[in-house]
Amino acid sequence: MKEGPDIARIAALIGDPARANMLAALIDGRALTASELAAEAGVTKQTASSHLARLSEGGLLAFESQGRHRYFRLADQDVGHALETLMGLASTRGLSRTRTGPKDPALRHARVCYGHLAGEMGVALLNGMVARRWFKPDDGLSLTPSGRRALIDFGVDIPALENLRRPLCRPCLDWSERRHHLAGSLGEALFDRIAARNWARREKGTRVVYFTPNGERALVKWLG
Amino acid sequence: MKEGPDIARIAALIGDPARANMLAALIDGRALTASELAAEAGVTKQTASSHLARLSEGGLLAFESQGRHRYFRLADQDVGHALETLMGLASTRGLSRTRTGPKDPALRHARVCYGHLAGEMGVALLNGMVARRWFKPDDGLSLTPSGRRALIDFGVDIPALENLRRPLCRPCLDWSERRHHLAGSLGEALFDRIAARNWARREKGTRVVYFTPNGERALVKWLG
DNA sequence: CCCATGGTACGATCCCGCTCGAACCATCAT
DNA sequence: ATGATGGTTCGAGCGGGATCGTACCATGGG
Numbered sequence A, B: 001m002k003e004g005p006d007i008a009r010i011a012a013l014i015g016d017p018a019r020a021n022m023l024a025a026l027i028d029g030r031a032l033t034a035s036e037l038a039a040e041a042g043v044t045k046q047t048a049s050s051h052l053a054r055l056s057e058g059g060l061l062a063f064e065s066q067g068r069h070r071y072f073r074l075a076d077q078d079v080g081h082a083l084e085t086l087m088g089l090a091s092t093r094g095l096s097r098t099r100t101g102p103k104d105p106a107l108r109h110a111r112v113c114y115g116h117l118a119g120e121m122g123v124a125l126l127n128g129m130v131a132r133r134w135f136k137p138d139d140g141l142s143l144t145p146s147g148r149r150a151l152i153d154f155g156v157d158i159p160a161l162e163n164l165r166r167p168l169c170r171p172c173l174d175w176s177e178r179r180h181h182l183a184g185s186l187g188e189a190l191f192d193r194i195a196a197r198n199w200a201r202r203e204k205g206t207r208v209v210y211f212t213p214n215g216e217r218a219l220v221k222w223l224g
Numbered sequence C: 001c002c003c004a005t006g007g008t009a010c011g012a013t014c015c016c017g018c019t020c021g022a023a024c025c026a027t028c029a030t
Numbered sequence D: 001a002t003g004a005t006g007g008t009t010c011g012a013g014c015g016g017g018a019t020c021g022t023a024c025c026a027t028g029g030g
Helices: A007-015 A017-025 A034-041 A045-057 A077-092 A105-109 A120-131 A145-154 A158-162 A184-196 A213-223 B007-015 B017-025 B034-041 B045-057 B077-092 B105-109 B120-131 B145-154 B158-162 B184-196 B213-223
Strands: A061-066 A069-074 A111-113 A116-118 A170-173 A180-183 A200-202 A209-211 B061-066 B069-074 B111-113 B116-118 B170-173 B180-183 B200-202 B209-211
Touching (some): A007 A017, A007 B017, A007 B077, A017 A034, A017 A045, A017 A077, A034 A045, A034 A069, A105 A111, A105 A120, A116 A120, A116 A184, A120 A213, A145 A158, A158 A184, A170 A184, B007 B017, B017 B034, B017 B045, B045 B061, B045 B069, B069 B077, B116 B184, B120 B180, B120 B213, B145 B158, B145 B184, B158 B184, B209 B213
Antiparallel strands (some): A061 A069, A111 A116, A200 A209, B061 B069, B111 B116, B200 B209
């Protein structure tokens, strides 16, 4: 009778506190051993083993055995993004725990979220562009003519993006900042240009983004 | 010990099958009554009432009482976006229910979804219209001037629709196709015109839509 | 070889929460 | 008024699953 993707199964997997803690501990893309994750979740190794088996079975985790250790990581970045989306939801619904944000301060400062920029820098980027009237926040987000010109000057091939079927720009809720940053094809292209100018680079294997001191200065200067 | 947003709470809310079905039924942004949602989830009104209270309490749903009816809708589009993300995860993890899509192939080919067209034909319809630049998918879906003309030519009274309070057009996630089809008042009116031309007819008592061979040809010709 | 360590498998317990029946309240129709 | 319908509240039953103790398998080090 019921139809569609089994969203309940996935959500139920994430919905157990112990499993959610494990997933949250893995959100920076690193791999941890089963024992570490057990400690992280505050359960014994036996229960952790059961949970990890379920998460792997459900396709949320991948693992590789090295010697007598078993390293678990998020199956892919989509899982991490889904977790971020849920974190964003949770924080705006007043369901945050004592401290909001990732353990790793680098992640909170700048990271990628589906190919676009998130974290403090992502939010600051969008804020600056809105302040310059490059975007108008009317039930969503729309690019103004002046913004269009400015971004084309910056090197973004906007006409090409407009021909795609994907949405050009979209606000995406940032879970560590509880504000929106820029998503959509434009968000990705913009980060692409930033990376091309060596203002920032992605840390391989994780979602952390490191801004160079010069790059951070240049970005501030660009947006005033 | 614990940190970050309480992702487990939100995920557990979504993780119950009955609640997930309700949320999925609301993903197009429309508002449904408690009884409709109970039927959608396959539970009695009492349990549905409890679930709906929890979802509202958790900030995922909003409701407004009209007379003796209580209309529930997703609290905001962030909730819908999170649900879509989970659906995306679920479908790529092969966790779609045993059979992805309806048992009846006819349903998968064409059916009504709250008065508008869904299934393969519904997705093809929207794809064709987007390819003809009648719609632009910018954070949702918007009708272009040329699309407006074309649909008026087709017999849709668009000015009348624009006077309604309901949204004119809206993308609706097609669960069997994993792509969007056209919803909103325009989606309904368009299907109404298609039926008026005897290109298709609804099977009474079900959601199945049968296209006549001539009708399917005509539709293909209309959209190239 | 024996032992320590990381990890899993199985069983038993126990509790959360999903579910429905029955009763109750509110709104609308007549 | 009375009845019909939409929705909620309360209580009880019950099942699933989260947890841990014990036992077991692998790897690595002496």
